[in-house]
Amino acid sequence: MASPRFILAFLFTICLSCVSYLEPWYQKWSGAENRSGDFLSVLIGDSRRLFSNQMVAKADAYFHSGYYPTIFDAPKEKEESHLSGDNDAEAGHDEDHDEQPGSTNHVEHAEHQHSATCGHNQKSEDGFLGPPKDWIDRFGRKFFPSQHSHLESGGEREILPWLRLSAELDPQRIDTYTVAAYWLRKRLGKIDEAEQFLRDGLRANPDSYELYFQLGQIFAENRNNLVRARNLLEIALRKWQEQEKAGLKPNELSYQQITGNLAKLEEKSGNVAQAIFYLKLLQEKSPVPQTIQQQIDDLQKK
Amino acid sequence: MNNALAVSGIVLKELYRRKDFYVLFILTALITLVMGSFKLFNDDKIVRYLKEICLLLIWVSSMVIAITTAARQLPAEKENRTIFPLLAKPITRGQLVLGKFLGCWFSSGLALLLFYVFFGVISGTREHQWPVLNYLQALSLHWIFLGVVIALVLLGSVVFTAVSSNATISFIVIVGILFVARHLNKIALQLAEPGRSIVYTIYFAVPHLELFDVRQLIIHNLPLIPWNMWLIACVYGIAYSLFFLLATWMVFRRKSLN
Numbered sequence: 086m087a088s089p090r091f092i093l094a095f096l097f098t099i100c101l102s103c104v105s106y107l108e109p110w111y112q113k114w115s116g117a118e119n120r121s122g123d124f125l126s127v128l129i130g131d132s133r134r135l136f137s138n139q140m141v142a143k144a145d146a147y148f149h150s151g152y153y154p155t156i157f158d159a160p161k162e163k164e165e166s167h168l169s170g171d172n173d174a175e176a177g178h179d180e181d182h183d184e185q186p187g188s189t190n191h192v193e194h195a196e197h198q199h200s201a202t203c204g205h206n207q208k209s210e211d212g213f214l215g216p217p218k219d220w221i222d223r224f225g226r227k228f229f230p231s232q233h234s235h236l237e238s239g240g241e242r243e244i245l246p247w248l249r250l251s252a253e254l255d256p257q258r259i260d261t262y263t264v265a266a267y268w269l270r271k272r273l274g275k276i277d278e279a280e281q282f283l284r285d286g287l288r289a290n291p292d293s294y295e296l297y298f299q300l301g302q303i304f305a306e307n308r309n310n311l312v313r314a315r316n317l318l319e320i321a322l323r324k325w326q327e328q329e330k331a332g333l334k335p336n337e338l339s340y341q342q343i344t345g346n347l348a349k350l351e352e353k354s355g356n357v358a359q360a361i362f363y364l365k366l367l368q369e370k371s372p373v374p375q376t377i378q379q380q381i382d383d384l385q386k387k
Numbered sequence: 388m389n390n391a392l393a394v395s396g397i398v399l400k401e402l403y404r405r406k407d408f409y410v411l412f413i414l415t416a417l418i419t420l421v422m423g424s425f426k427l428f429n430d431d432k433i434v435r436y437l438k439e440i441c442l443l444l445i446w447v448s449s450m451v452i453a454i455t456t457a458a459r460q461l462p463a464e465k466e467n468r469t470i471f472p473l474l475a476k477p478i479t480r481g482q483l484v485l486g487k488f489l490g491c492w493f494s495s496g497l498a499l500l501l502f503y504v505f506f507g508v509i510s511g512t513r514e515h516q517w518p519v520l521n522y523l524q525a526l527s528l529h530w531i532f533l534g535v536v537i538a539l540v541l542l543g544s545v546v547f548t549a550v551s552s553n554a555t556i557s558f559i560v561i562v563g564i565l566f567v568a569r570h571l572n573k574i575a576l577q578l579a580e581p582g583r584s585i586v587y588t589i590y591f592a593v594p595h596l597e598l599f600d601v602r603q604l605i606i607h608n609l610p611l612i613p614w615n616m617w618l619i620a621c622v623y624g625i626a627y628s629l630f631f632l633l634a635t636w637m638v639f640r641r642k643s644l645n
Contacts, residue, residue: 157570227616243433246436
């Protein structure tokens with residue numbers, strides 16, 4: 086039997102030989118190159134995307150001051166975030182969109198969506214909890230948030246850490262950036278922070294028409310820089326069209342918002358012909374083309 | 388009662404000799420301060436996330452302190468054979484159980500007080516408001532909760548043979564109750580008989596520890612719990628503590644110490 090010291094030295098030599106071969110190979114391996122170097126990615130890998138959705142739900146729960154359904158409440162109802170416009174909500178919204186071109190965007194409808202999704206809650210004070218089922222249930226409601234309320238008067242800032250964390254966990258989740266930017270810009274007056282966050286989003290999602298659109302809105306509405314706003318909206322429109330050509334089925338409401346806002350900007354700048362061009366683009370996808378035609382006619386009369 | 392208080396004094400001294408509390412307190416403070424040092428979106432008024440993290444750490448730390456302290460009391464006395472001179476004082480087994488309970492409960496309360504003072508200072512300096520009564524309600528309910536937990540773990544320590552198994556099982560049961568107990572009635576209503584009756588019976592039988600977890604009210608600055616409701620919750624918790632203590636005594640008085 087060889088001495089333990091010899092075995093130890095032998096095993097160490099094998100380890101050293103293996104690592105001298107494997108390390109250069111690992112550095113060249115494409116899988117390693119594509120891997121993000123941040124701490125969370127290394128720690129939890131792709132499962133971080135699941136946690137990202139949880140963080141958005143957490144932000145939504147904060148928006149309601151903790152009054153939020155659990156998995157045990159109303160299990161048959163479809164779960165959806167009250168804060169963000171997810172695809173289904175957007176699709177639903179498409180139908181009842183009031184066709185005011187350029188007036189709003191899907192994130193700005195967050196509150197309207199919220200009213201829609203929580204409508205049943207507002208009808209009764211019990212909301213998703215329903216009437217108390219027994220005395221323990223009735224008694225227990227004094228010990229956790231059991232009244233429907235919303236954050237207001239700047240209190241909305243409390244949802245932001247969870248949205249930031251959600252973006253860290255899943256940088257490809259576009260809604261996180263647009264929702265956070267909406268609250269920062271519209272409710273908290275933090276224009277620089279909203280722009281910065283959207284730019285963070287653009288670094289992770291350079292082909293996102295939603296982010297370009299949001300950024301364009303900041304320059305149009307808050308910075309009053311119509312030239313930059315128009316450039317950004319034109320990029321947004323181009324990105325949208327590229328995605329449509331690639332068969333990715335981009336959101337049609339976003340298209341209406343981009344073209345509508347472009348038409349508004351051109352009209353403001355005195356480029357009536359260009360405004361009409363964008364309105365015609367909008368008309369192609371609009372559920373109420375007659376209204377758009379009316380706007381085109383009005384512009385042509387000018 | 389004097390004998391029980393004398394025993395509880397020894398347990399209290401044990402807490403500040405051991406390092407568990409200091410480590411958990413420093414860890415809680417460190418994590419909270421690091422999380423609080425982040426300036427999100429250049430807004431230093433964002434505070435609720437910090438309160439949530441701090442309260443979560445306080446709850447976890449207090450549960451760890453209470454469970455580990457209570458779980459080793461009676462087995463350690465048996466293992467070191469100090470239980471024989473202790474019972475020869477003379478102290479009855481009932482007084483010993485009561486003394487151990489009071490010692491663990493007082494020491495947990497002391498730890499809890501320090502944790503909540505830290506929490507109050509952190510949230511007060513960020514929010515610039517001091518809802519002392521809300522904090523007192525949360526602290527007292529939390530303390531009552533720990534009383535039930537300690538009594539339950541003491542019962543476990545005379546039922547299970549090993550400290551580790553008692554601590555693990557108790558932790559799982561308590562966390563399970565905290566997460567699920569409130570919803571058992573909803574689950575029961577979706578089941579067919581006899582499952583419905585069984586789950587509903589469990590719902591009414593288990594101690595509803597989630598009643599004592601009022602973190603969400605504190606985090607979201609919600610109004611005070613009506614004082615009569617607070618009092619009923621305290622009575623409810625103390626009744627369960629006494630129930631588990633009585634059960635512990637009933638098992639322990641017939642148990643062979645050899």
